[in-house]
Amino acid sequence: MTSIDYSTVEIKEKPLYTPPLEEIVEVLSRSLPSTFEYVSVTVDECPDLTQAPYNITAPGLTGNAKLVELGGPPYLVPLVRRDKIYDLAALLRHLRRDPALLIGAGAGPWPFLGVNCEGIIILRVESGRVQQGTRVVSMAGGSYRQQQLPDSETRTALLGNYLLSDGKPGKVIKVVAKMRIGKANFITAIREALQNHYGDKVVGLGGVFVLREGSGRYHVMPDFSTTELTSDEDVNNWLTFHEMKAPITHLGTLVTGDMELDLRVQHFHGFSAHGDGGHYHGDTAPAAAHYEAYFALAAAVVRVDAPAHTHHVGRD
Template sequence: MSIPVIKKQLQKLSLEEVSEVLSKGLKSNFAEVSVEVVQCPDLSKAPWELAAPGLGGSPRIAEAGGVRNLTPLPKFEKIYDMKELAKLVDLPNALLIGAGAGPFPYVGVNSELIPNLKANKPYSNQSRTVKLCDKNNEKTVLAKLPSDESRCGLMLNFYACEGSTGPVIKVKAKKRTGDDDLVGCMRKALAEAYGTKPVGVGGTFLMKTGTAKLHVMPDFSKVPLVTDEDVNNWLQYFLVQGPLLFMSVFLSHDPGLEFRLEHTHGYSNVDGGHYHYDTTPDEVEYEGYFNVAEFVYRIDKPN
């Protein structure tokens, strides 16, 4: 049985135009901001650790599955292979980064996934998972997936490209003065500038200093999670000290796809999870590289 896929073209915008919009938005929320179009450095090197050198070549964003595969009770049959997802977005050799749920048949429990995979030519899997490992859900375990474990469970938001070097948007922001987190601030700036014309962005960023609030999903709930409050009470929250490396996907407006508008996961040397915001505005410093998507794909939208 084939997996349903909806593909929509996004408006063509220059990186220079988008960088100006992001700069304006970030300056309303951070004391020190720099946004510029640069040649992408080799992001396969430390501290970035991507599975390919760059964010260039046929950029696109996608969502497979979704939260409704988790709630009210998990749909355990919803397992996706990231190599196959690359084919479904018409890039069989794609670099694929983003945020999702881990491959529970391998991990043994529910977990957060930080996907970071080059699907082919050459194949490379640098993906991580974060799970809770004690009965009180107070301790997390960060682990690198084996090279041949390319699955994810239930949901995945990802940015895909050929992984080539080329022009990208470099963002630096320091000392938060407003209430918005880095990703939320950038997404809001695009939404205000372009309204109902969706703009999709993907990339990676470092939180060099400061502390971030993250969550990690516990093992699957045996009690139905019916409301947002149920989900929020079920999640386990942690404060994690930087430096942290994040993979992020965001869309300024949902064009009727039931598309999650922002999803960001990341990790440090010992911890990781789903990014909410930094909690140390005076200390925080971000640096990242982003590209603008040409297409958006909705894969296997829950019924």
Template sequence: MEKRSEKKAVFISFLFSLVFCKLLNINAEELTIVEKQLHVPPLSELQNVFREELSKNFAKVTVEIVESPDLTQEPFYLSATGLGGSPILLDVGGTTLYNTQFDKQKLFDLKTIVEKLSRPVGSCALGAANGPWIYLGADCDVAVNIDLNKPESSTSSYIISLDKTVGKLLCKKLPLNETRFSVQGSIFLSEGKKGEVIKVVAENRIGEDSFIASMRRSITNYYGAKNLVGLGGVFVLRKGKISEVFPNLLEEPVPAGSNLTRVPLFYLDEGSAEETGVGTFVSERTELELTPNHFHCFSTHLDCGHYGRDTTPAIAIYEGYFSTAEFLMRVDQASEDPRLIGLDHF
């Protein structure tokens, strides 16, 4: 009886997805794409930039130029071994496209976007985006982690949703052919080749900025908009706990008996090490209305969510690997919800 109910649920989900795909007609011809060449500083220069700024925010910091480890292995679990080869950033949509009626949120398809780009790009994608509500039938986020050319790949993106009944963010692997997302996406594309990257280890947060906000502030202060710099990559929370964020724009109360907490516009859950975070950050918002920094986390123990900051600063340890992008593709530009501007997790 239980198996029959499960099959029925899968069938209903399939029909729901099929009907809405026809109604929404995700069409490559309707996408507007602006291409911008990015400033690519020498890694030795970035090494100094990151070290100087991060040292203001963490008690112990090491920044090195290293050969990328195999990022398909534990604890990273990425779709490719490295971050090299034709690296570009995709900044898609914007948070003003968010709607509290989730089925009114604009949908995108990563495969469709890649097919329309004006230059050859790699197929290995990682990053953070609002999720494919059409798949889940609910508001959600997605941690993008997929090789678009390898449907047999053993890795998968993770869909992140909120169960208000148990008061917990839920993490679930997506099917390998599910490449849709909604509203806004910050995605790093490459050929997934091994090569030199920036390795950052930061311990014991002593300042206000989160790890990623501190990384972004490093390049904002040094390069700004005049020399626009963008990076993508992965970090692992080696020790400690982090807050993970989910939209609550209606400012609804925390469900009774829930472990969630609440701040303006968001619910907060807490995740424990080790967690993997994937995403991008840029040195300035610019006239393209870019998302300054955006990372989503996942883990084998199924803690997950939009990265906020560590909640145990005295013991927090981060280890990250990052690579610069050569080009930025701004897809279907939309502005950011003014209520979110200035938050250190966007």
């Protein structure tokens, strides 16, 4: 199926506020203890992300880091727009990024699988060579199935929230949190802490976190709905929800404001060596929860092919 020609769609870029990493550490160190019993936030060297349990195709998250938001939920609900197929390698060429690492959460390439699916995007390009680490999770026979895409398949569909960087080692924000005592999930707690502190100054982070212990609640999309989904209740009745076991590695982004770009403020998908994976909603065993995260601070957000008519259904 033909992919979107990026020269024919609108692409906007806006700068994000970039406070010192040490300042973000202070903000999160003050706020997160209201949600987790144990919290450690530091500026640290990014670990080698090519190693388990991260299994990313580049060693780090830094180097001209930006957030990329592609399409959006209005291309999925109330009814699917099957024409919204995006070649991510072509997008990197269009943005003139090489070397590049693109990681995050979005819909997977339904034309490849023949069915709707969750995408855990891990795409590395260096000297024109593609290294694909993307996993997709789909429903088949009433149960979910995870698989890795081949290097030859670089498409995705409908929507996505990604961190784009050179994939270099470097300084990142490390967050370790254990034993949840508040109501917010891990990502929401981080985003709200930053939003409450910085207000109208919009901050964006992208990266990886591992749920090292405990379990979590995830959804996996079934095939596309043939009836209109017009509310969050409709969407939740259509989705399939599952409890999944740690360890699970998650990729995605968060941003503290909309910037008049119709942004999705947080979106993380997870995958694992044992086959569990999907869209992260939160942990289900608070006392056992153990998170370890590495985030890059993004300098800008790149908005690609935003829907002309939008809504706020299906953004949880």
